[in-house]
Amino acid sequence: MALATKDESGVAIMTDTVDAATAAGRLAAGVAAEPAGPARDAAFAHALQVLHERRDEFNEQGHVSRDYIALLKKAGLFGVAVPEQFGGDPQPPAQFMKQVEQISAIDPATGWVASFGSAPVYFASLPVETQRRIYAESTDIVFAAGMFPMFEAERVEGGYICSGEWQFASGCKGADLLGMGLRGGEETNGKPLTALVDPAKVDIVDNWSVAGMKATGSHNVRADRVFVPDEMTFVRGGKPTIDEPVSRYPVIAYAAQVLAVVGLGAARGALDYVTEVGSANASITGGPAKGNRANYKSGLAKAEADLRSARAFFYETTEEVWAKAVANEEITDRDKALLRMAAAQAAHVSRDVVLAAFNLAGTGAIFEGHPLQRFLQDGLVPAQHAMLQEHIFEAAGALLLGLDPGIPSFP
Structure with a gap:
């Protein structure tokens, strides 16, 4: 069944009565989280084990499989992040971020895709009734935007007619649910x-051809005059309509952090390799095992530190x-700036560590x-993200000095 709404010129736009919230719930309803405790811990351990076996598959196909x-x-x-x-x-x-780091x-x-498990923090600024509908059938919604x-x-009356093509989804x-x-x-x-x-209302433009983060499947999303009702829109980083600790934590800073922690994981993976495997390798020229060389020892130690x-x-x-x-205490702009600074630092140091491991190998x-x-191809990417680039340090430093950070909506 469909309803008709009209744009400003009087042209009818057909919209399904099954809205995005209901559709998302139905897509997600087939799989639910195991109960907190041993069962959920075992499910996470199993997911890590399977990832060892399938990571090459995801990289080759260019996305993480739905199963x-x-x-x-x-x-x-x-x-x-569901209230x-x-x-x-x-x-x-x-x-949560330590789990993303392990992945x-x-x-x-795959860690990058998993990091968007934090995305429901954005939904906290939706109307309460909209949030209730989104989570009515499932609290395990996968969101991409x-x-x-x-x-x-x-x-138009009651909402927006959306057309365009958006990048990096x-x-x-x-x-289960997409954002534009x-x-x-x-x-x-x-x-x-x-x-x-x-x-189902938009098209995925299969154009993700990159050297790093191939398995994220960050394709373009295209919409052609798709109606979105007001209650299914929210201000990114807007004021929450609910009050719980998860909705009080700075949402934009959190979005930067979950990407930065992927870099920490990549750096750990690279260091583990040069520590546990690469150090035992002998040179093809007949030299001693690499781990017995002074530059290898000091390089590894500095990268670890x-x-x-x-x-x-x-x-x-x-x-x-x-x-x-x-504790429901005030979270200041300085607090938020420190979060942004720590995230950028993690991303940039992680990149340096991955390069150090590559050099040692x-x-x-x-x-x-x-x-x-x-780890090289994927681990260089987080520091390239707009939320983690070098200018974040300048903005954070300006704010710590009481100056204008020069970036809209920072921190």
Whole structure:
């Protein structure tokens, strides 16, 4: 059954009565997280084991298969940010991100897809009734979004007519619900709007041809005059309509953190390789095992120290701000700036550590099939992301000095 709405010119736009919230719930309803405790821990351990076996498959096909995403759902990865009042089991950010880090130490691209288990924090600014509908059939919703470029949607009675093509919709082939970025206005304080749609209403443009993060399947999403009702749009980073610790934690900072932690995992995977495997390799020229060389020992030690230092800053800051969210204390712009700074630092140090591991591995690491290639190609990507690039340090430093950060909506 369909309903007709009209645009400003009087042209009818047909829309299904089954909205995106209901469609998402039905898509997700077949798989649910195991009960918290031993069963969920076992599901996570199983997912890690399977990933060892299938990571090459995901890389070759260019996306993480939906049946594997189902394993991550069973492990609870896609319910970590769903509020308790809707039946969720929200997790502290550090707890969730350490799981993403473990996944990324096996396959960073799969870790990137898993990191969007935190995405429901965005939904906290939706109307309460919309959130209730989204989670009515399942609290394990997989969300993917192409936010940019932001398009000017056509305003009609009750919502928007959306047309455009959005980039970088990571994990879109396995998503239960998709988002599209719309240009905001004075009413959004310059922040973008996100329009939520049923994946069946848009086209995935299969154009993800990249050197790194191949398995994220970050294709374009195209819409042609798709109607999105007002209640299925929200301001990205807008004021939450519910009040729980998970909705108090800074949403934009969290979005940057879950990507940065993928870099930490990639760096750990690379270091584990050069420590446990690469160090025993002898040179093809007849030299001693690489681990017995002075530059290998000192290079490994420095990389380990750098990674652990960045990781400690990252999680220390996370825990401090989370404690404020739990206690319902004010989370200041300085707190948010430290989160953004720690995330950027983690991403950039991780990239340096991956390159250090590559350097230690020597000539053999240049071959496509070398184990370090996975961590090299994927591990360089997080620091390239707009939320983690060098300018974040300048913006954070300006804010710490009481100056204008120079970036809209920062931190």
